[in-house]
Amino acid sequence: MWESILEALSKITLSRGARDDDAVDQFHHFASVAIFAASAALIGMNQYVGDPIHCWVPAQFPDHHQDYAENLCWISQMYYVPMDEEIPFYKDDRMKRDISFYRWVVAIFLIQCLLFKFPNMLWKELRGYSGINVQKIVNMAEEVSTSPPSEREDKITDITLFVDRWLQSYRVYKYNMMIRMKEKMTSIFCFVLGKRQGTYLTGLYLFTKLLYLVNVIGQFVMLTAFLKFNYWWYGFEVLQHLGGRWVDIEHFPRVVMCDFEIRQLQNIQTYSLQCVLSINLFIEKIFAVIWFWLFILMIATIINFGMWCYDIFMSKRREHFIQKYLIILGDNDSRRERSLFKKFVQNYLRDDGVFLLRSVGNNSSEIILMDLIKELWKNFRKSNRKEADGNGTAAGREVDPTESHA
Numbered sequence: 001m002w003e004s005i006l007e008a009l010s011k012i013t014l015s016r017g018a019r020d021d022d023a024v025d026q027f028h029h030f031a032s033v034a035i036f037a038a039s040a041a042l043i044g045m046n047q048y049v050g051d052p053i054h055c056w057v058p059a060q061f062p063d064h065h066q067d068y069a070e071n072l073c074w075i076s077q078m079y080y081v082p083m084d085e086e087i088p089f090y091k092d093d094r095m096k097r098d099i100s101f102y103r104w105v106v107a108i109f110l111i112q113c114l115l116f117k118f119p120n121m122l123w124k125e126l127r128g129y130s131g132i133n134v135q136k137i138v139n140m141a142e143e144v145s146t147s148p149p150s151e152r153e154d155k156i157t158d159i160t161l162f163v164d165r166w167l168q169s170y171r172v173y174k175y176n177m178m179i180r181m182k183e184k185m186t187s188i189f190c191f192v193l194g195k196r197q198g199t200y201l202t203g204l205y206l207f208t209k210l211l212y213l214v215n216v217i218g219q220f221v222m223l224t225a226f227l228k229f230n231y232w233w234y235g236f237e238v239l240q241h242l243g244g245r246w247v248d249i250e251h252f253p254r255v256v257m258c259d260f261e262i263r264q265l266q267n268i269q270t271y272s273l274q275c276v277l278s279i280n281l282f283i284e285k286i287f288a289v290i291w292f293w294l295f296i297l298m299i300a301t302i303i304n305f306g307m308w309c310y311d312i313f314m315s316k317r318r319e320h321f322i323q324k325y326l327i328i329l330g331d332n333d334s335r336r337e338r339s340l341f342k343k344f345v346q347n348y349l350r351d352d353g354v355f356l357l358r359s360v361g362n363n364s365s366e367i368i369l370m371d372l373i374k375e376l377w378k379n380f381r382k383s384n385r386k387e388a389d390g391n392g393t394a395a396g397r398e399v400d401p402t403e404s405h406a
Contacts, residue, residue, distance in 0.1 A: 167350075
């Protein structure tokens with residue numbers, strides 16, 4: 001049941017057009033980028049368009065002095081002191097609760113956008129070196145589903161021809177000790193990228209997913225260092241406050257202190273103002289939403305990465321993925337010719353071929369995928385029979401001269 005649910009979720013698409021990744025990948029490079037970009041825009045409007053700070057100034061300050069004091073506090077270091085505590089005498093003690101992070105929130109959100117987009121940019125840049133245009137094959141498969149019946153068979157044949165040429169072209173034809181060692185390594189560690197070993201696309205995609213996982217975990221580490229509190233547990237603190245009255249916790253204080261100096265002739269006057277940072281009201285809620293998003297995304301990415309590792313490194317999973325479509329088509333020869341079917345999956349399709357078929361299945365219907373697998377299986381059996389007949393004929397030709405000579 002869980003496998004069916006996860007397969008259904010993997011077909012969810014957030015962006016238009018054909019894709020060669022799954023829903024979890026799109027949550028990273030599409031939904032997450034949109035969330036952080038929208039958050040940066042919202043905070044930026046409050047910072048640069050709205051009125052993010054108000055300070056309690058001495059009565060002798062005229063209006064323009066008040067504006068100057070608020071602008072100076074906005075660009076200076078501010079600190080938090082609870083109302084039931086005394087303000088520390090020394091400046092270094094005051095700065096232990098520095099809350100100047102709010103000025104860099106927009107920049108941090110934009111950096112997070114780049115970090116979430118980078119793995120997808122790497123995947124798009126390097127996938128072309130596999131020898132096949134994955135996006136083109138996926139687009140062609142998507143067009144088949146909307147084509148009239150008269151053109152459907154021809155387009156399936158074209159896709160089969162492209163895939164077959166790719167699978168036949170990128171193979172190892174010369175064997176030596178180094179080649180055999182590389183094949184052994186790629187069969188164990190898919191990260192050893194090899195076009196001719198049939199693991200380039202699969203290894204690159206798995207490496208991209210690993211980058212997604214490292215990135216989402218690294219987001220908690222980065223925000224912990226940036227906000228100067230344990231961001232790992234922030235969401236649980238939010239949940240505790242949801243059940244009762246929301247209190248002003250010191251992570252994002254609304255009322256803060258600001259120290260600045262004013263030169264009057266030869267005298268320097270020092271002022272400590274109490275200011276209201278209304279922008280922290282928005283920042284607190286945004287970072288709460290981001291925590292829940294990152295937490296859910298981290299759990300989904302761990303599960304998704306584990307499932308892909310299981311599907312890739314377990315050869316039985318690849319065989320099951322292909323065989324279930326042949327059984328649905330009523331092709332019982334795959335059971336009787338078990339050794340030939342294993343050769344079809346392990347030596348002909350290999351990891352990259354199965355990955356390409358999964359990508360086609362994610363973008364088109366199950367019927368299109370079944371037709372494509374059926375055509376590839378039919379071509380493979382036909383070529384295998386020709387090869388067997390050719391070997392038999394060659395063997396017969398070697399025997400005939402001997403018999404006639406005898």
